[in-house]
Amino acid sequence: MAAPLSLLLVVAVTIRAALNRSSLAELIAERVEVVSPITAWKRVIEGLALLDLGVSPYSGDVFHETPLIIYLFHFLVDYAEITFMLADVITAVALYVAMKDFNKQVFRKQKFSLEAERYPADCLELIRSPTEMFYIPLKVAMFYLLNPFTILSCVAKSTCGLNNAVLSLFVLTTIKGNVLLSAIFLCLATYQSIYPLTLCAPAMLYLMQHQYVPVNPRRAAFWWFVVQYLFMYLGSLFVIVCLSFFLLGSWDFLPSVYGFILSVPDLTPNIGLFWYFFAEMFEHFRLFFLCVFQINVFFYTVPLCIKLKDQPVFLMFMQLAVISIFKSYPTVGDTALYLAFLPVWSHLHRFLRNIFLVSCVLLACSALFPVLWHLWIYAGSANSNFYYAITLLFNVAQILLVSDYFYAFLRREHHLTAGLYLKKKDGSEATLVLK
Amino acid sequence: MGLLSDPNRRRALINLLTRLNAPICGMPVDWLVKTMQAQGLEVFTQSFSRTLPFPDENKERYIVKGTNVYGILRAPRAPRTEALVLSAPCSPGDNNNQAVGLLLGLAHYFRSQVFWAKDIIFLVNEHDLIGMQAWLESYHHTNTTGMDWSPLQGRGGSIQAALSLELSSDVITSLDIILEGLNGQLPNLDLANLFYAFCQKIGVLCTIQGRLQRNDWDSVSGYSHAVQTMMLMVMKQASGRPWGDHGLFLRYHIEAATIKGINSFRQYKTDITTVGRLLEGMFRKLNNLLERLHQSYFFYLMPSLSHFVSIGYYMPAFGLLAVILLLRALDLWVQLVSPPAVAQSSPGVLSVLTPLVISHLTGAALYILPTRFQEIAVEHFPVSETEAVVLTAIAVYTAGLALPHNTHRLLSGEGTEQGWRVLKLVAVLYLAVLLGCTALINFSLGFILALTLVPVAAFVTPHVPKTLSAVVLVILSPAFTLLFSVFFFQELEEMPVSFQDGWLLYLSVISQGILDHYLYGSLVYPLIALMVYPCWLLFWNILFWK
Numbered sequence: 018m019a020a021p022l023s024l025l026l027v028v029a030v031t032i033r034a035a036l037n038r039s040s041l042a043e044l045i046a047e048r049v050e051v052v053s054p055i056t057a058w059k060r061v062i063e064g065l066a067l068l069d070l071g072v073s074p075y076s077g078d079v080f081h082e083t084p085l086i087i088y089l090f091h092f093l094v095d096y097a098e099i100t101f102m103l104a105d106v107i108t109a110v111a112l113y114v115a116m117k118d119f120n121k122q123v124f125r126k127q128k129f130s131l132e133a134e135r136y137p138a139d140c141l142e143l144i145r146s147p148t149e150m151f152y153i154p155l156k157v158a159m160f161y162l163l164n165p166f167t168i169l170s171c172v173a174k175s176t177c178g179l180n181n182a183v184l185s186l187f188v189l190t191t192i193k194g195n196v197l198l199s200a201i202f203l204c205l206a207t208y209q210s211i212y213p214l215t216l217c218a219p220a221m222l223y224l225m226q227h228q229y230v231p232v233n234p235r236r237a238a239f240w241w242f243v244v245q246y247l248f249m250y251l252g253s254l255f256v257i258v259c260l261s262f263f264l265l266g267s268w269d270f271l272p273s274v275y276g277f278i279l280s281v282p283d284l285t286p287n288i289g290l291f292w293y294f295f296a297e298m299f300e301h302f303r304l305f306f307l308c309v310f311q312i313n314v315f316f317y318t319v320p321l322c323i324k325l326k327d328q329p330v331f332l333m334f335m336q337l338a339v340i341s342i343f344k345s346y347p348t349v350g351d352t353a354l355y356l357a358f359l360p361v362w363s364h365l366h367r368f369l370r371n372i373f374l375v376s377c378v379l380l381a382c383s384a385l386f387p388v389l390w391h392l393w394i395y396a397g398s399a400n401s402n403f404y405y406a407i408t409l410l411f412n413v414a415q416i417l418l419v420s421d422y423f424y425a426f427l428r429r430e431h432h433l434t435a436g437l438y439l440k441k442k443d444g445s446e447a448t449l450v451l452k
Numbered sequence: 453m454g455l456l457s458d459p460n461r462r463r464a465l466i467n468l469l470t471r472l473n474a475p476i477c478g479m480p481v482d483w484l485v486k487t488m489q490a491q492g493l494e495v496f497t498q499s500f501s502r503t504l505p506f507p508d509e510n511k512e513r514y515i516v517k518g519t520n521v522y523g524i525l526r527a528p529r530a531p532r533t534e535a536l537v538l539s540a541p542c543s544p545g546d547n548n549n550q551a552v553g554l555l556l557g558l559a560h561y562f563r564s565q566v567f568w569a570k571d572i573i574f575l576v577n578e579h580d581l582i583g584m585q586a587w588l589e590s591y592h593h594t595n596t597t598g599m600d601w602s603p604l605q606g607r608g609g610s611i612q613a614a615l616s617l618e619l620s621s622d623v624i625t626s627l628d629i630i631l632e633g634l635n636g637q638l639p640n641l642d643l644a645n646l647f648y649a650f651c652q653k654i655g656v657l658c659t660i661q662g663r664l665q666r667n668d669w670d671s672v673s674g675y676s677h678a679v680q681t682m683m684l685m686v687m688k689q690a691s692g693r694p695w696g697d698h699g700l701f702l703r704y705h706i707e708a709a710t711i712k713g714i715n716s717f718r719q720y721k722t723d724i725t726t727v728g729r730l731l732e733g734m735f736r737k738l739n740n741l742l743e744r745l746h747q748s749y750f751f752y753l754m755p756s757l758s759h760f761v762s763i764g765y766y767m768p769a770f771g772l773l774a775v776i777l778l779l780r781a782l783d784l785w786v787q788l789v790s791p792p793a794v795a796q797s798s799p800g801v802l803s804v805l806t807p808l809v810i811s812h813l814t815g816a817a818l819y820i821l822p823t824r825f826q827e828i829a830v831e832h833f834p835v836s837e838t839e840a841v842v843l844t845a846i847a848v849y850t851a852g853l854a855l856p857h858n859t860h861r862l863l864s865g866e867g868t869e870q871g872w873r874v875l876k877l878v879a880v881l882y883l884a885v886l887l888g889c890t891a892l893i894n895f896s897l898g899f900i901l902a903l904t905l906v907p908v909a910a911f912v913t914p915h916v917p918k919t920l921s922a923v924v925l926v927i928l929s930p931a932f933t934l935l936f937s938v939f940f941f942q943e944l945e946e947m948p949v950s951f952q953d954g955w956l957l958y959l960s961v962i963s964q965g966i967l968d969h970y971l972y973g974s975l976v977y978p979l980i981a982l983m984v985y986p987c988w989l990l991f992w993n994i995l996f997w998k
Contacts, residue, residue: 373785377778381885388889396637396893397705398750 021155022113029109029162030102036172037098046173050386053346054283055081055210058097058174061090073265075273078282083209084261084270086176101171104182108354109158111185115192116154116361119330122192124150137436143429145364153360161357165383170350177350180209184354187213188333191220194227200249208257211278212340215318219336221246222322223329232326279311281345286404288386289347290412293405314343324427331426334358338419342412349383352415359422368425371417378414382407479542479578484521484552491560493523493574500586500601505823505970506837510960518578520587524608525562525572532571535608536738537708538731539575539584540617541697550619550713552576554724558731569739571608577697584697585972592704596973613643613738613745614708615731616697623721624713626657626664627730629757631709633699635975636689636894639707640745641752641760647709648757650733656722658757661685662714662945665756678755680944685753687941690896691961692976693968700972707745751895763895770891773902777884780910784877788870803871804878807993811986814852819981821848822966842962849931852989856996872914872997879990883909886983897976900937901984904928914997921995929988930980934961 036042045051046058054060064080064087067073074080074087093100127144130136136144161167171178187202199220206213221243222232230238261270277283284292291310298306317339325332334355341351366372385407392399481497488495498520507514526532538558540551559574577583586601591611629647631638644660651658659665661684668674688695696710713727751763822844829840883905891898908928912921926932938958942949949957968974 373782377781377881380881381888384885384889385892388892392892395703395705396750397744397746398637 022110022158025155025159025162026106026109029105029168032163032168033102033105033171034098036168042172045169048169048173048387049286049390050288050349051169051173052175053287053348054285055278055346056175056177056180056348056350058176061086061174061176062094065090065094073267073269075269078273081274081277082176083274084264085257086179086209088264097174101174101178104178105162105167105171108178108182108185109162111182111189112161112357113154113158115185115189116157118192119361120150120153136433140432140437143364143432143437149364153363156360156363157357160360161353164353164356166349166353166356170348170353175348175350176209177348180206181350181354183209184213184216184337187216187220191223191333192330194224196224196246197249199224200246201253204250204253204257208254210344211275212314212344215315215336215340216333217246217250218318218322219329219332222326222332226327226329278345279307281307281310283346286390286401286408287346288349288352288408288411289345290343290408291345293401293408296401310343311345314340328426328430331362334361335419335423338415342415342419355419362422362426365422365425365429368428369421370424371421375414375418375421378410379418382411382414386411479519479521479576481519481521484576487556488521488523488559488574491523491556492563493525493559494606495521495523496604496606497521498587498590498602498604500583500599502582502586502599502971504967506826506841506963506967508963508967509836509838510964513579516579516582518583520575520577520583522573522575522587522606523559524606525559525568525574527568527571528566530569533609534569535571535573535611536735537573537575537611537614537701537706538617538735539577539614539697540619541580541584542576542578543580548618548620550622550724551617554617554619554728554731557724558728561728561732562735567736567739570612572735573608573611580697581694581700582971584700588700588704597971611701611704611706612741614698614701614706615734616708616710617712617731618696618710619713619724619727621713621715623715623723624727625716625718625721626659626714627651627727628659628662628712628714629709630696630698630712631660631754632685632688632695633702633708634694634972635692635703636896637699637702638689638750638752639698639702639709640750641748642745643707643709644754644757645748646734646737647711650730650737654726654730654733656726656730657718659714660754660757661688665758678759682753682755682761684941684944686896686900687937687944689753689894690900690937691965692894692897692974693964694972703973705744753896766895766899767891770887770895770899770902773899773906774884774888776906776910777880777887781877781880781884784873784880788873788877804874807875807990808878808986810855811852811989811993812982814848814855814989815982815986818845818848818852818985819978821845823970838963839959841966842959845962845966846931849985852985853926853992855989856993872994875990875997876913876994879987879994880909882990883987886987890979893975897979900933901930904930904933905984905988909991912991912995914994916995918995925988925992925995930984934958 036045052058060080061082064074064082067076067080068087068091080087090097090100123145124147131144167178183202183206187199187206190198190202203213203216203220206216224246225232225239225242228242230242233239258271262268281291281295284296286292294306294310295303318336321332321335325335337358338355341347341355344351386404389399389403389407393401393404485495485497499518500520501515501517503515504513524535538555540555541548542552555574555576559572562568562572575587577587582599585597586599587604589595589597589599590601590604591607627647629644631644633639648658657664661681663677663681663684665681666674666677669678694700696712698708698710701708711731715721749760749762752760753766754760822841825844826837826840829835829844830837833840835843887898887902887905890901905928908925912925935954935958938961939949939954942954942957965974965977969977
């Protein structure tokens with residue numbers, strides 16, 4: 018499988034290099050759908066310039082990246098394009114290896130269940146076979162690398178690509194079962210943008226199952242593992258934050274990075290839900306709604322964990338999707354990361370109900386974003402309501418996609434325990450209702 | 453009040469205009485600079501040059517060098533933050549020989565008024581649209597078309613509104629307003645209403661599309677007159693070219709219109725001082741604006757100057773056409789998802805990818821080849837460069853028709869029942885999104901394309917009778933739509949042409965479209981070449997699916 022993967026990598030790198038050389042690169046780097054105030058390359062350059070002048074890069078409310086990023090680019094600014102292409106390649110390869118391992122585990126678990134005869138007789142067509150699962154890792158890598166969203170994000174040199182690389186390395190190390198590395202990569206991802214904090218729960222659930230620790234709050238082993246993981250996670254976070262302090266010599270990266278993400282002062286339009294809402298908010302309600310919107314991102318963790326505690330990888334996918342949709346400054350690069358996971362659940366396609374509508378709406382919205390931006394900003398014939406309408410539609414389509422996959426997943430699990438063709442007590446065909 | 457209230461001023465203005473009424477040919481830069489300075493304006497010049505991608509046969513120019521002259525009348529008691537522009541294109545010959553005179557007369561009169569709150573820029577641009585493009589690009593510090601211009605030495609504030617004058621005779625019978633700008637953009641309807649209101653007040657006949665409005669709305673002939681006026685506007689908007697010098701201002705969010713004087717065979721003539729009064733009135737109104745014109749509609753169609761059709765009325769018509777495509781897509785999806793009767797290998801992504809890639813490569817060839825290979829074509833064939841460009845475009849377009857027969861030989865094992873359904877689903881969705889985006893930016897273009905392409909897209913399958921459908925598909929293709937539109941436009945303008953003249957006009961329309969793209973950034977040519985034509989090729993491919 019190495020040959021198709023390398024061919025894919027070569028094609029992906031060629032496309033990105035070709036776009037980088039063309040005149041479209043500057044145009045793409047300015048699009049608000051692709052870069053946000055946290056991830057824009059222009060701001061990284063600005064921060065580097067301020068650092069060279071000896072001034073704190075966080076003065077002037079332009080630069081909102083973490084100190085590690087600024088030091089990374091201090092050495093790599095001449096090779097920026099290669100860095101971002103490499104980040105994309107790392108993400109794809111990490112997801113490829115992770116999904117290969119995950120497939121092996123899924124197949125093994127399925128084999129044990131088949132031998133233990135836990136599946137009813139009529140749901141054999143739901144059982145997955147190695148032939149259908151063989152191409153999934155390659156498809157995952159392809160979905161990530163050849164997704165137009167990823168390509169645009171890479172050409173725009175948005176640091177979202179680096180965040181995606183760290184997150185995919187986290188996924189890889191978690192699936193491989195390496196507790197320490199998983200904690201460290203998660204800490205790096207949280208250090209850059211706060212929201213991956215919610216991925217602690219699926220990581221802990223997965224690693225506990227991997228090490229055969231029973232997931233039961235009444236057992237001491239459970240709490241001991243949680244304490245271990247949290248110690249490693251919070252410890253590395255503490256180390257990195259202190260390292261940042263010593264790198265720049267001051268604590269003003271804390272309000273500039275984390276304060277900025279949490280308090281959303283910059284209301285540049287993007288594909289998220291925050292900007293329009295807060296643009297028309299009265300001042301004395303602002304704190305309340307800010308809390309509501311931010312809690313919304315973290316709120317789904319506990320219910321999803323309770324429901325999906327036996328399938329932590331699907332839980333990770335759901336969490337990544339929730340973060341990408343509800344975070345304060347989303348970009349299309351965030352969307353691309355969770356879209357890359359879709360081939361892993363391709364066996365659910367017979368239970369998906371809305372896939373046609375969702376894909377049509379996502380396609381139409383992606384085409385309409387630049388059109389309505391042009392009509393609003395340049396032609397002056399539209400206004401922000403039109404652009405926000407498309408933003409809303411895009412987010413609704415994403416939510417519908419995620420909830421559709423959730424429904425299909427749960428339905429398949431139900432069928433695997435209760436049989437595929439359900440009959441009511443009098444023998445007629447039953448319908449399944451999701452409550 | 454106004455220009456004619458004071459008899460002394462009236463006499464002085466008539467004297468000035470009589471002196472200036474000698475036709476100005478070429479561009480007497482020094483004379484203009486001296487005259488404007490004598491009026492008390494701050495005068496500056498700007499030189500520009502541009503080599504067109506191929507010679508323009510309509511206006512007979514290839515390497516264009518020129519100078520714009522503009523004078524700024526500073527507002528006496530206001531901060532210099534806003535400006536208004538009055539422009540007159542200066543072209544050699546009789547084309548616009550009276551407008552500069554009126555412009556200078558107005559400058560002289562405006563200079564003595566104290567109520568101006570905005571700077572007024574009197575611009576005389578050479579080589580009409582090219583000079584205007586150079587001036588606007590320099591004013592706004594952008595350079596989107598690769599023109600060479602010298603930077604502007606003097607500037608006003610941000611331009612709130614602009615009017616462009618076209619007057620070819622010293623007496624007129626009616627005034628025409630031209631609204632359609634680049635890429636079908638229109639100024640705010642308030643500007644057209646302003647013009648109409650002043651024409652009513654002063655008593656000048658006003659027209660739109662060169663046609664007077666009629667009062668008998670109920671009769672069939674009155675209604676059809678209004679429909680023809682509206683169809684003229686639709687045709688002009690769909691072409692995407694600026695129909696007056698004002699067309700380039702709209703891109704910078706500056707409301708602008710062109711006022712053209714028409715001298716027809718009516719008895720009642722209006723002289724230029726009345727036109728001056730009208731312009732003075734319009735400028736005083738624009739002077740009083742506190743914010744840019746945005747209260748009225750930006751998207752409208754006008755059957756007459758006193759009636760308009762807003763976007764809320766005409767968009768549902770387009771929406772219904774788009775729904776046809778979406779319903780067809782839904783139908784295809786349902787057919788694809790329901791389990792097939794015979795077990796066949798599901799077509800991979802590659803079977804859809806190949807026609808897509810080949811169609812878009814042909815579209816890219818249609819976009820790139822005509823201008824790139826004009827030298828090679830001129831060497832081998834006895835044609836001029838312009839003809840070479842146009843004929844190459846037509847040749848590439850026709851060559852694309854031969855594609856399905858050839859690609860099927862190259863790629864074997866492609867033709868399955870599922871295959872064409874997948875391709876048609878992709879093509880129909882692509883067409884729907886494309887037409888939607890086009891209709892939002894340039895409604896007329898989107899609507900005309902939808903009218904011709906949607907029926908074809910909906911019914912074409914490999915199983916319809918091939919020759920009849922092929923003929924229908926070709927007749928409804930973008931090139932033929934353009935040909936029919938040319939003839940239809942000439943009919944509407946009441947200047948019907950014979951087939952030979954129509955064909956030559958068609959070729960010149962193609963060359964003008966390509967030139968507009970390179971000179972001013974019009975989007976019609978790249979849209980048709982890179983997106984509509986490949987989409988049409990996909991349907992052609994489906995028809996010949998084996």
